[in-house]
Amino acid sequence: MATTQDQTYHEEGTLTHDMHEEEHHHGNFITTYIFSTDHKMISKQYLLTGIIWAFIGGLLSILFRLQLGFPEMDMTFLKPLLGKWITDTGTLDPNFYLALVTMHGTIMVFFVLTAGLSGTFSNFLIPLQIGARDMASPFLNMLSYWFFFLASVIMFASLFLESGPAAGGWVIYPPLSALPQAIPGSESGMTFWLVSMALFIASQLMAGINYITTVINMRTLGMSFSRLPLTIWALFLTAVIGLLSFPVLFAAALLLIFDRSFGTSFYLSEIYINGEALPNIGGSPILFQHLFWFLGHPEVYIVLLPALGITSEIIATNSRKPIFGYRAMVGSLLGITILSFVVWAHHMFVSGLNPFLGSIFMFLTLIIAVPSAVKVFNYLTTLWKGNIVFTPAMLFSIGLVSVFISGGITGIFLGNSAIDIQLHDTYFVVAHFHLVMGSASFFGLMAGVYHWFPKMFGRMMDKQLGYIHFWATFIGVYAVFFPMHYIGIDGFPRRYYSFSTFDSFNTFADLNMYISIAAIITFTAQAIFAFNFFYSMFRGRLAPANPWKSNTLEWTTPRHPGHGNWPGEIPSVYRWPYDYSKPHAKDDFIPQHIPFSETPESNLPHENNLIGIEQEGEETSKVDEPNAK
Amino acid sequence: MTGLIVGIGVILVVVILFTIFRILRLINIARGSDKKQASSGNKANAYLMLGFLIVSAILLTWYSVDEFETYTVPVASIHGVEVDRIFWITMIVTGVVFVVTQILLFYFSYHYRYREDRKALYYPDNSRLEVVWTIIPAIVLSLLVFSGWKVWTDITAAAPEDAEEIEILGYQFAWTARYPGKDDQLGNFDYRLIDAENQWGMDFTDRSSFDDFSPLEIHIPKGKPVLFKIRARDVLHSVYIPEFRLKQDAVPGMPTRFWFVATKSTAEMREETGDPDFNYHIYCTEVCGRGHFSMRVRLVVDELEDYMAWKAEQQPWLQANPDYLAKVPHDLKEVAVISAGLDQLENNQAEKEN
Incomplete structure (x- = not known):
């Protein structure tokens, strides 16, 4: 029943679509593909930029993994690429090593996992899943992408500066980042970094305001907050976090610009460098750390929440089961959102912070582990007694849960200030955040791309290649990051150019080599994805209307949704998005736009009561508790 | 030339891979397996999940134990x-x-793989269960x-009164230490000096500075609280x-x-690790x-008596750099000369000359 209806809807859809085409397709190449105000095109622009950045960021990590895994290696063959950063003896310049680490972090955190992930899916999914024609402000949306693009250009340009790009670590702690005499990366490289980030923050704020406004104001008839797909909840809360925390990074960056260029002393005090005592007195480097991590920690959740939202949706769809504990899932997202603002100083336990403050932040930090644990248990219960279809998106979602557990658990060590004394700034931290934030978010990004590719481009990606890509990546990230725990427990500090100069740190030469090889293989395997992505865009199998038999609204649009998404009226919503395998239903899914009056056989008692009033639209959302027993 | 050959080789491999991909795709289309909700690949993935877990x-157990x-x-x-x-x-x-969550994750994925004849359980929530695994x-x-x-x-409590105070100073790219000398008082400092x-930046208007010393190698005692006063330049x-x-x-x-009590001397650690070259480092x-x-x-950890002996041998910084006497105020000069042991030095020299 549900499917037949779905199909009829689509046939009608195509009919009206044809009529609409004359109205809407008057854009030329520039307005359609470049300065587009259509949320779907903007999302593809974000995605494409994100993918390009991911390959650049990955390549940088391969370069420094070569140095760490093969410290004796002759790198002369890289001279055509890196020029003077390869010394005459064929070794990598230590300053450039630090620049590589810094740029890898910056690019991955901000440009790939923030812009590439939430930029892509907020833009794509918010209007389509809540039933809106576009964003609240399409122009602001376009502006947001182009600010990001400008930020990208400046950051990319900084890679080619004579003095090299920023090199003080992605956290750019002053005084190192403030004093050009301390490291060459703090010359124009840091200026470029700061300007680029300022533009990036502006871009994120414009985007965030838009996402929030759209979700609050533009939901279709019947789409109450309690019927929102978890993707939208996650993207909505991500935007809230970004809006509240990014301005603080802007302030931090601005003060750093003042310190660097206008002689102020916000972060500088009592410094003697290169035979010279600087006049700055009274500033505090700790102030910068507070400001930075006030964004920096919520940032972790900015990259993670969209991934969690995406996987919630995909795991439910492909387990053919409702997500377990919808309200608990929303509750834990809310809990994470609020707590993410009060845990930042756990990055600073040994920074010289007052130990009492350290205690407070230790307690707050470990509270945030509770909602994360609840999410994991709910994922597991969703899989339990499901009927699991392993699409590539589903594989990446399961992979996400696995790396989220592995990386989340080590957070309990690091959040404990006493244990953190030993583990702080060692490879244990590197392992922790690459699993819980890097890999988990990356897996969310990949899951999202595989899942919504048919809606984005109207074609299917190749499933077999997706499988190969998943297993190579999944085994790869564990092979790369898991051994780093051991190296970290042994006390190896991070951001070290070389360990071979120390006897005591030379124990893991073989393990480091193995990690580097694994990293190179994993990185190379991403070419499979790139091929699949671009090939399928043009040559992939034509996508059916609802390839994953999913409940959410985006699958009610035509194969190529035009400007305005739905050719006719926007469908109304009558139920929550997780009616999978409902007892007595004819099919194993009932999309959100099917009224209860059409599914008398599967309705729960309280749903039958809604039949009379549900046509009145908005009313129903107030009386309806979609998942109440 | 080698570059060219490698290049051609790479291109060949890519072409071959692409051809294989095309053929497999055509086979799939011919079989119609790409139209099914869950193809044979579904089962393979389920087994791979289990295989990965095992x-x-x-590997984890072996490496962690071994x-x-x-x-x-x-x-x-x-x-x-x-x-x-x-x-x-x-x-x-x-x-x-x-261990439990990972096993459940992969086992569920394997066990509940798609079967056409089965329907998933409609199980949207269970408040009691959720409360339990929140609490x-x-x-x-x-x-x-x-x-x-x-x-x-x-760890972060105030250091005991009797702790050995040592100043550790970090600068690009080394550490150096300053000890308080016989008066057990570190002198003031000012970065402009x-x-x-x-x-x-020892301040020689402060009399505590006169006997401060800075060794080439940092020594600390075993079994006695040590307080590091840490600075960066x-x-x-x-x-x-x-x-x-x-x-x-x-x-x-x-x-x-940061204060702490070392419990093993360098010699003891050499014995324990079986490494005769073992050394502590900052x-x-x-x-x-x-x-x-x-x-x-x-950094060398000595037995307490060895440490005391070592400490007594150290030469005040001012003794090695008598030029800095010029920075000492007039009324303190005499004290400085005595504290830094410069008088003894002069006596010794005088004796030698005699």
Whole structure:
């Protein structure tokens, strides 16, 4: 029943679509593909930029993994690429090593996992899943992408500066980042970094305001907050976090610009460098750390929440089961959102912070582990007694849960200030955040791309290649990051150019080599994805209307949704998005736009009561508790 | 030439892979398997899930047990033992959660793989279950936090009165130490007084500075509290001694501190690790520039009496750099000469000349 209806809807859809085409397709190449105000095109622009950045960021990590895994290696063959950063003896310049680490972090955190992930899916999914024609402000949306693009250009340009790009670590702690005499990366490289980030923050704020406004104001008839797909909840809360925390990074960056260029002393005090005592007195480097991590920690959740939202949706769809504990899932997202603002100083336990403050932040930090644990248990219960279809998106979602557990658990060590004394700034931290934030978010990004590719481009990606890509990546990230725990427990500090100069740190030469090889293989395997992505865009199998038999609204649009998404009226919503395998239903899914009056056989008692009033639209959302027993 | 051959080889491989991909795709289309909800690939993935679980469990166990000695650092301080204790308690507690959740994840994925004849269970929520698994982690975490907090407050409590005060100064790219000398008082400092010789910016208008000394190698006593007063001169650094479970950032403009009691002398550690060349070092763990990775200094832990003897032998800095007497105010000059032992030096020289 549900499917037949779905199909009829689509046939009608195509009919009206044809009529609409004359109205809407008057854009030329520039307005359609470049300065587009259509949320779907903007999302593809974000995605494409994100993918390009991911390959650049990955390549940088391969370069420094070569140095760490093969410290004796002759790198002369890289001279055509890196020029003077390869010394005459064929070794990598230590300053450039630090620049590589810094740029890898910056690019991955901000440009790939923030812009590439939430930029892509907020833009794509918010209007389509809540039933809106576009964003609240399409122009602001376009502006947001182009600010990001400008930020990208400046950051990319900084890679080619004579003095090299920023090199003080992605956290750019002053005084190192403030004093050009301390490291060459703090010359124009840091200026470029700061300007680029300022533009990036502006871009994120414009985007965030838009996402929030759209979700609050533009939901279709019947789409109450309690019927929102978890993707939208996650993207909505991500935007809230970004809006509240990014301005603080802007302030931090601005003060750093003042310190660097206008002689102020916000972060500088009592410094003697290169035979010279600087006049700055009274500033505090700790102030910068507070400001930075006030964004920096919520940032972790900015990259993670969209991934969690995406996987919630995909795991439910492909387990053919409702997500377990919808309200608990929303509750834990809310809990994470609020707590993410009060845990930042756990990055600073040994920074010289007052130990009492350290205690407070230790307690707050470990509270945030509770909602994360609840999410994991709910994922597991969703899989339990499901009927699991392993699409590539589903594989990446399961992979996400696995790396989220592995990386989340080590957070309990690091959040404990006493244990953190030993583990702080060692490879244990590197392992922790690459699993819980890097890999988990990356897996969310990949899951999202595989899942919504048919809606984005109207074609299917190749499933077999997706499988190969998943297993190579999944085994790869564990092979790369898991051994780093051991190296970290042994006390190896991070951001070290070389360990071979120390006897005591030379124990893991073989393990480091193995990690580097694994990293190179994993990185190379991403070419499979790139091929699949671009090939399928043009040559992939034509996508059916609802390839994953999913409940959410985006699958009610035509194969190529035009400007305005739905050719006719926007469908109304009558139920929550997780009616999978409902007892007595004819099919194993009932999309959100099917009224209860059409599914008398599967309705729960309280749903039958809604039949009379549900046509009145908005009313129903107030009386309806979609998942109440 | 080799470049060309490699290039052609790579192109060939890519072409071959592409052809295989095309053929497999056509076969799939001919079979119609791409139209089914779950193709044979579904089963393969389910088995791979199980395989991954088993293989990685074996690798994890093998490496963790077999290489235990390699990846653990011997502990040599009193608070370090406590840190290690809660580290391993946390490891056991979270380890159990890790193992159970991963097994469930992969086992469910394997066991509940798609079957056409089955329908998934419609099971949207269970409040009691959710309350239970919110409260249990909350309790467990509270216990972990609480034990951590106790250790943390002990570590960060004020140092005992009798602690040996040593100033550790970090700069690009080395560590140096300053000891208070016979008066057990470190002299004042001012960063504007720093120059090529006076690296600490010792203030010679303060009489406590006169007998301060700076050795080439840092010595500390075993079994006696030691208080590190930590400073940085240029950028952030971080004092890190893995065996003591000691880490504290060095911040320009804001002195920090860390106190501890070493429990094993260098000689004892050499015996314990079986490495005759073992030495303690202070490393840097806050990125500080080009030489960050090589910023370290050797640290020797002596038995208390050896330490005292060593300390008594050390020459005050002012004694080695008598030019700086010029910076001492007139009324303190005599005190300075005596404190720095310059008078004895002169006497000795006079005796020699005689």
